[in-house]
Amino acid sequence: MKSLVIVESPSKSKTIEKYLGKDFEVVSSKGHIRDLATRGKGGLGVDVDNDFDPTYVISKDKKDVVKELKKKAEKVDAVYLATDPDREGEAISWHLADELGLDLNSKNRVVFNEITKEAVLNAFNQPRTIDMDLVKSQETRRILDRIIGFKLSKLLQSKIKSKSAGRVQSVALKLIVDREKEILAFIPEEYWTVEGIFMNQGIEIVTKADKYKGKKLEMKNEADAQKVLDNTTGPFDISKLIRKDRKKQPKMPFITSTLQQEASTRLNFNSKKTMRVAQKLYEGVDLGGETQGLITYMRTDSTRLSHVFVDAVKPYIQETFGKEYVGAYRSGKKNDNAQDAHEAIRPTSIHHTPESVKQYLSNDEYKLYRFIYYRTLASLMSSAVYDSISVTFTQNDYDFNGTGQTLKFDGYLKVYDYENSTDKLIGDLDETKQYSADKIIPEQHFTQPPARYTEARLIKELEELGIGRPSTYAMIMDTIVKRAYVTFEAQSETSRTKVFKPTDQGSLTNDKLQDHFSSIINPNYTSNMESDLDKIAEGDENNIHTLRSFVDKFYPLLDEANEKMEKIEAEKVGELCPECGGELVYRNGRYGKFIACSNYPECKYIRPLAGKERPKPEETGEMCPECGSPLVKRKSRFGTFFVGCSAYPKCKYIQPKEKKESKKESSDEQES
Template structure:
């Protein structure tokens, strides 16, 4: 009989099976196989009186998968659990072991950070036991999310018709709403600058008035600015001239959050798309009949690189660019929430250049692989060096400052063309010479309110505050928009930059949560909860005690909110439903306000505010291959048609040929 290996994704099972040879059969669990049941106290699937013991049930769409896995496990000589190398993957292995009767005290857990032959074979030489501390941490997270999600969502639905709340989701919404309130409360202040321009060796030098008699200059109106202009009409002298080399270090290799942020800014990829493409690069790409993973595991918050990769990369840099381009290996500082279980996101083989694999990749895969490859390589290269010049021109006790720089040595910029360097020339300056300004311009300005969050900025904010895990950010932000708590769209008709703006329902939801749950729906409490989950994963804290502390704090707040939160009825339109005669009311959806029947879900009549009827999905007569529900033809937000599962959002299947068209449309919308 063969050894059975279970992985999460079907796409990597064939690759791994090739590496292991004929004595192994590699099959997929297709992700999670079970979740908390919906029975017990409040339908939470958790026994509060028995140390929060969880009851699980096999997911409907995984019953056949589990049945097949059980049959194979019974026949196998040994069963190995090779799910993803993170807490979620550890929990999936534990669920599989429980359902398949695999002994968790045996060394049958296999972990690899990259899908390459060497890495996989080495991992199978060193199997370990399932790490129950990691499992407890993940289970605690799931129970917390179930309690908050079920109880808060039910409360909000009954009181203010909001659709959901979440431990991290609601804090992310708070950040969006708080930023909008800052913008609304912002009062612009007028200020002025005075610029003086000098010509030298054919270069135009721009300077700005900074000080008067050594004190910082502040101009709040046109009269003050004009006073400066009138006072500096004579020749200027150079009062200070400094020349020095300025070094610019490369950035560290990508972790999950920085990859999402930078791919959004540099490539125009939404976070969800970045993770989807990275998953494909990790799981393996077919190249000339063989498949191999091109990058290491893309869910990580460690900037560490293996010594093998560092050595190979430095050898390549030395051979391709020269000794002067080889830099030092720098590892970023670990934060309290950093999990150092595996490496930064890097190519699995530094000799596999982007151009050498380009023909095997889609355009998006190539863009992201190239981005990851050169970021990793650049992190081990020497700094760029600039000749930097700063100059101070003085006239009548007013100091005007300017600066320039030229690239002296390109260093890591040799390969990392995502950062541009433009020379700003000043020419040779003579401190003994008098300089006359070409022109002096006073300019009016107004202070600006803080900017709304782009996806990249919001992800950065969540990471810096220690809220949630980077691997969940894309889903959290998608949920906020899907629940109609915020819109995500262009800043203006002429801009492609997309930002989050809270809807009326989003503001209402946040305000009610802050009125009644401020002590737990806040940045500090949520970040502390993440730290506690990390300590549980390290075996340093008791998961039962952590859950009990939360329940003791949460349930009194819930009971008080249920009693005191005002119930808000939906605003009536003043018309009858043309289909059932019920009252028409205003509702909020992911694309804004619309009109719907108050008898929903019995009556599903709805229309846009302009009176047009929303086009209903058309049944295709086919079944979803993932969950068995009917497939329907829908119109997307971009006006294109696609075929998807009627069970959305629980099932997100989209028919492949239509999905490609949809992705092309999304690429056009998000291209930078």
Template structure:
């Protein structure tokens, strides 16, 4: 027992003696048996990442958001509008058990790493985790994985940074707009026109449709006619449009004028004034962004946006390929067409080896001025993993979407298509 003080006390009939003062109560602390606790969003991704990181890391999942705006206050929006739009966050009942488990693990951990998805929702999740676990907001404990492959995961874990509060505030603003517009406007619309709901996205979409309708109604249609002839040369038959008549291009405004011109052709030969041949090049399409991936999946596979992103999420988080969990595509929420130089080098070597050097192109990118460019385009993580190779490990939907992404990734790095164009 630790002696923290000495005192004397006279006792009747006995000599003075020393007595130890009552020791202060010690605070019981749990043993720190976890070196690094990594918190991600998805349970399936957690298993893959823990395998890549190995000893010294325990990877667990928050299963998405752990906090949301409560349903308290004026109009139950969870926002104090009069007090500078202050949000009132609450841990939902269904998430309380997860939060309690994470707090218990935090008590046992020397270091906590927040590795939610690399977008503004993921940044907000990291912030909420830091708040609930009592972490220092100035700590560099945030990491992002733009693809779930061993080289990228092990490299990213060595470059932690602070939580990006700009992204957090962006997500917070969007969530509050959801509540303000959704709760206030939906109530009005239900009352006035029996509409089910309105929201941040539907309202803007309706505005764009109305603007387009105004343009349609302002359009003044003008009638015009064209003349085409079916021409035969030997066994070949092709269609030719009337280019010039008596040295100028005719403007045909109605059927009467068109028929008069046709009548004037009778008995007159068609003349080929020139034949020219040239080469025409067509550059490959850029790699996928979120919007172009959704458009192509809708057009070629018949997938809606929600289904496309759900299947892509599985490909990103990891699939068991030949006994090893592997992320097959990079992060699918992006507005950038940039590709990493390391991937480009690997892909160019693959094209050279598989198709020949004449088919090797260059990486193109065309990012808009307001593109965030936080990470790359949506691409496959390993160009050697052809659709045929991974097909046995994928569902039908996963295979079809992976094939689409693989083809677009590969094509974006190949040489321009060359066409023979003959003009008659």
């Protein structure tokens, strides 16, 4: 019997075909094959009045793909659907089954969490039917996003010239705008601290004035601080000295959000890059003739590890580091919004050490794989143990507290070098003796406004609020920047840390949405909607009821906004368009303000503001080895420089920085 297997990604197909053998042909759908139509009432592709009946059309760029899949399906005895192991993958399988005329009662859905021979063969030994509850959940999400996106975007475009709105992106924008308002409204308050420095056996012990007569000490001005200085001029007694072992547990394995957060902080990868590199590690790497996925599926919100993997890692830790380094398995606290559909992001084999596969990976792939590998390994190792000391020096009822620690047992820190572990010595102290302060230093401070969101902070906030899903975070960040609602730039001239800051158009968009749709565009409503989608996936909620409840709330708000939202005309430049004679107006774009024709999209004339012209790329004096055009030095969106062809996008040549850099990564950087 000849069987056809359909996966999403072309890069997976050859690897999986090798595992399955000659009786299987593995082909790719190249992602989604169809989407909601843009016809019908309101161009939604959804009949709102008839139980939200959707109309799907094959995407233009997938017509040849579907035609070829149909031909192949007719020639085989069985068709298996092996799309990604999440709701979106389940929906893609259903779309494929529907277009190919497959029996939905047939066990033709195959799910695996890692692309290894053992995992793939096990999955094909236990196929199942398509889970229609998962499909309904994903379909409901898509319909919700279509209704909100189309209706709100049309409203905003006509009223305030904003480009789009969305169920989740608009809540992310609200968080950024609200934070900016907090910063602007912030009034700094003065406070003081007093630091006491004691010398002990040549060791400097730094302490801080913490309490007076057992109560928390507050110093709001210089006079308060001076009072502490005036009353602590003599020797101090040790009123408290506690020495104990302090354990530091390893962090849990990565889930999608924590991987994106930590990769941003530790590796300086943005979320889009993190997911792109992780996708490559998941889909498979050629390890000297054998292609294998190095990590499990990277879209997950579960910290769970399979017992098979845990049972393989424990003896590895014992043999490599010693019995005392083996830790207890912790499943972690389950998030209320977590789907727990599959495992945490982990290496597929603990024996594929980063060092052993480094030669097969690009620099970025190696960095991310090493991060994932040692985070997982560390999570199954024993805690680090510190010899912790806390001391309180007291005089005239003023307590100065200091702490110290020395690493007693490294535990998981043996392998996880992404955390700083520094000894802070105090030395041996005698509770019967008095100690004089070498220095007592008052210092003035001012309270600081809340920090703007970095990408890592925003992802963490969205996750904690239950907004969005692991697969959506990178897209949310990308969308709000592309729509010119926010900028993503260094927080200061001396800092490399990038933060989100709303543009004028972003603030206007948020304000108008909150004026008219605050009951829907808010964290609580969006989080509750995610919970409803989860219930649909579990078969505990009716999808039509969820959609009807939303529309009954949303449509009256939309009607009112159409009537009452003020229409803001674009600011006129005072010149006529040289191409069509229409009025020139100021517009906001991804790179700031520019001048455009008011007759857009009929007339596409644009020009930069005076003094805002983008500098021409600097020629290097070399010629492109692929097309012969001059090579130029360009700046990427990450602020780094690279040399590429001046004929881009016709020629996408980039001069490699190092031999390991993959061609795909190079073209991605040019496109940015």
